[in-house]
Amino acid sequence: MPDCSRIASLLEKYVDEALSQDETAFVKGHLKRCRRCQKELDELLAIRKHLQEAVAAEVADCPLAKIWEGVAERLEAPTVRERIWWWGKALVFPVRPLKALAWGAALVVLFLVTLPLLTAPPTPRVVVESVESEHPVMIFQGEGETTIVWLFEKEEGKEGMR
Amino acid sequence: MKKLLLIGIVSTLFMAILSSVALGEEVGIGVRVILASHQEKAPDARLQDIQKNLDTLNYSSYQLLQERSFLLAQGQSGQLPLAGNKELHVKLLQEQGGTAEIAVEILQGGKRIFKTTAKLKKGGTLLIGGPKHEEGVLILAIAAQAP
Amino acid sequence: MEERELIARVQRGEKDAFQDLMAPYQRKIYSLLYGMVWNREDALELTQEVFAKAYRSIKGFRMASSFYTWLYRIAVNLALDFRRQRVTNPEIQKEVDPPNSGGGPDSSLLRKELNEQIRMTMAQLPPQQRAVLLFREVEGLSYKEIAKVIGCRLGTVMSRLHYARESMRRALAPYLKGED
Numbered sequence: 001m002p003d004c005s006r007i008a009s010l011l012e013k014y015v016d017e018a019l020s021q022d023e024t025a026f027v028k029g030h031l032k033r034c035r036r037c038q039k040e041l042d043e044l045l046a047i048r049k050h051l052q053e054a055v056a057a058e059v060a061d062c063p064l065a066k067i068w069e070g071v072a073e074r075l076e077a078p079t080v081r082e083r084i085w086w087w088g089k090a091l092v093f094p095v096r097p098l099k100a101l102a103w104g105a106a107l108v109v110l111f112l113v114t115l116p117l118l119t120a121p122p123t124p125r126v127v128v129e130s131v132e133s134e135h136p137v138m139i140f141q142g143e144g145e146t147t148i149v150w151l152f153e154k155e156e157g158k159e160g161m162r
Numbered sequence: 163m164k165k166l167l168l169i170g171i172v173s174t175l176f177m178a179i180l181s182s183v184a185l186g187e188e189v190g191i192g193v194r195v196i197l198a199s200h201q202e203k204a205p206d207a208r209l210q211d212i213q214k215n216l217d218t219l220n221y222s223s224y225q226l227l228q229e230r231s232f233l234l235a236q237g238q239s240g241q242l243p244l245a246g247n248k249e250l251h252v253k254l255l256q257e258q259g260g261t262a263e264i265a266v267e268i269l270q271g272g273k274r275i276f277k278t279t280a281k282l283k284k285g286g287t288l289l290i291g292g293p294k295h296e297e298g299v300l301i302l303a304i305a306a307q308a309p
Numbered sequence: 310m311e312e313r314e315l316i317a318r319v320q321r322g323e324k325d326a327f328q329d330l331m332a333p334y335q336r337k338i339y340s341l342l343y344g345m346v347w348n349r350e351d352a353l354e355l356t357q358e359v360f361a362k363a364y365r366s367i368k369g370f371r372m373a374s375s376f377y378t379w380l381y382r383i384a385v386n387l388a389l390d391f392r393r394q395r396v397t398n399p400e401i402q403k404e405v406d407p408p409n410s411g412g413g414p415d416s417s418l419l420r421k422e423l424n425e426q427i428r429m430t431m432a433q434l435p436p437q438q439r440a441v442l443l444f445r446e447v448e449g450l451s452y453k454e455i456a457k458v459i460g461c462r463l464g465t466v467m468s469r470l471h472y473a474r475e476s477m478r479r480a481l482a483p484y485l486k487g488e489d
Binding site for chain 1: 219284288
């Protein structure tokens with residue numbers, strides 16, 4: 001049926017109740033006549049049902065009381081900001097052993113931070129070496145080992161930058 | 163033992179030279195021409211493998227318009243017509259150690275409006291985007307493929 | 310007590326009100342995080358992190374936006390960070406190995422096998438697709454709500470959902486056939 005190809009692109013939205021009234025009526029009408037599309041719908045609903053059941057089965061024994069024990073422990077432990085403040089105080093406050101420890105730790109952190117600068121960085125998978133363009137261009141890194149070069153096309157008849 | 167070690171080292175060197183020569187022969191460059199827009203269309207399953215790359219651009223819909231693979235030797239180039247009286251040229255400048263250095267040009271009405279040179283390793287994708295087309299923009303996804 | 314009143318009390322420093330505020334969300338957050346990591350202990354640890362972070366940052370919450378959207382956003386970001394740190398965790402790998410069941414006609418065995426297949430497939434989905442699938446299928450959020458929580462466009466939500474469903478459909482095909 002020629003409608004089936006259109007239904008295929010609407011079925012997920014139908015299952016998610018994201019169609020307009022007209023589209024919903026169209027899909028419903030087609031499903032009454034078409035076993036193949038009805039089967040596709042049943043599969044989508046079955047996936048939902050099985051996923052819900054799989055999660056629910058594991059979550060049924062959720063140890064709610066344990067959650068709060070852990071939360072209380074975390075709230076009592078100092079935050080990163082508090083730790084930084086304590087170390088900062090230790091660096092200037094005149095208590096010798098504490099000061100020595102704080103300076104020692106600061107030096108270790110400094111060393112670890114500068115170490116990557118001294119070692120060769122990994123070579124990226126895409127390196128843009130040169131660009132010449134009639135239009136303004138922007139180059140940036142995207143997700144997943146991607147380098148993006150974007151042309152900002154001028155509207156016709158207007159002068160652009162080089 | 164020493165003999166075996168020597169044989170092993172020589173074989174490894176030999177294979178390395180052989181493979182680098184083999185890789186230097188021809189390189190597959192894949193080009194996909196994609197229409198990106200803010201219309202809400204069903205996702206194009208043919209772009210699933212680079213969906214993560216495209217997501218950076220924040221368009222709602224990506225549709226594959228054309229796909230071509232060029233097998234290029236050093237110095238060779240491939241051409242692909244684009245919408246809007248444009249043409250894409252891809253040239254392999256050199257290949258070394260699994261990295262392909264390419265030059266990509268976009269011409270409009272026979273005149274060059276854009277050129278870039280880039281080094282691509284297998285697995286990396288270069289996206290060139292921005293030329294307007296219909297209700298969206300064109301994005302060229304260029305990747306070096308395994309020989 | 311109304312949620313907004315509870316939020317205001319916690320923002321003023323009343324720790325006791327926090328547990329009442331979180332009560333309706335405990336199981337939901339745990340369920341979402343379990344679906345992201347498929348490991349009970351990790352889900353528990355993450356839930357505790359979410360609640361602790363929510364308590365620490367609640368003063369920054371503006372009443373104009375929805376509390377559950379704000380809370381879900383904390384949860385999904387922590388889950389995604391957790392996955393990035395634990396990509397090659399051997400424990401997780403072990404958890405998702407399918408069981409060596411005989412695959413007999415017994416329905417409880419089949420159920421167990423199906424659950425394991427779901428776990429394995431979910432673990433292999435890209436984290437962003439997993440999150441969108443869980444929000445839609447398990448938490449019942451609309452596309453718009455998911456887009457707000459995850460911070461992406463509607464089209465991105467729909468495409469991630471589509472690919473996630475396709476992966477599930479392929480993986481569960483043998484189990485879905487018998488449901489005709």
